[in-house]
Amino acid sequence: MRILYFAFLRQRTGMGEETVEAPANVHDVAGLVEWLKTRGPGHAEALRDTSAIRVAVNQEFAGLDTAVAANDEIAFFPPVTGG
C-alpha cells in the first residue's frame, strides 16, 4: 500500500508518503488507521482524532468502512480549504 499524508498529517508523521505492507487482518480504512497508529508517536498523534481527518482510497473520497487492499493508494488529510 502507498500511504500519503497531507497538511498537518504530513507534519506530524514527518513524511509525505510511505509504502507499507499492512498485516493480513487489515481489511478497511478503520483497521488501517489503527495499525498505522502503532508505527510511532507521530503517526499516533496525527491519526488520533479520525473526526478531524478525511481519507481517499485510490483518489476517491472514502470512509472508515471502505475496503483497502495491497496495491491501493490511501491518502489522509484534513478537510479541504482551497479556493
Add this chain to the structure above:
Amino acid sequence: MAIKVQREDFDVGAEIAGLTAGRTDIGGVATFLGLVRDIAGGDHVKAMTLEHYPGMTEKMLADIEAEARGRWPLDETLIIHRYGRLEPGDHIVLVVTASAHRKAALESCEFLIDWLKTKAPFWKLEETGQGEHWVEARESDDEAAARWAETPHKAAE
C-alpha cells in the same frame, strides 16, 4: 474545457480571450477570481502556502466540471488553481464559464467555486504574526456547497 493546477500566476484577460477567441455562439462569460486576503480571523496574513494532492486534485476538478456541464448548457469552462507560496493580493483561483445566456454562466460559475472549496484537495498554511497555522475548513463553505444538492439538472436551459 480546461483545468490547470499550477504554481505560476495567470492573466485573467488573456485567459478569457483565449476561451472566447473565434467563438460567436457565446453570449455570456462569468468569472470568479479568488485572491489572497491580508486579514484572516483578525490576524495579519504575511503569506500562505497552498498544498495539494497531485493527481486527485485534477481528477476532482474534472469531476466537478463534468457535474456543471451536466447541469447547465455551457460552451466553455476553465478552472485554474495555484499552489505554492502566495502573498496578499496574489491570484489563487480562477473559474470561468461561458454560455449562450448569462444565467447558465453565472449560476454554474458560483456552483463551481462552491463545490471546489469543499471537494478539491487543497490546504492553506497561513503565515501570520502569531506563526504558521493550517486554515480550518468552514461550515459556511459546506452549507454553500450543500445548497446546490437540489438544483435541478439543466435548470437554466
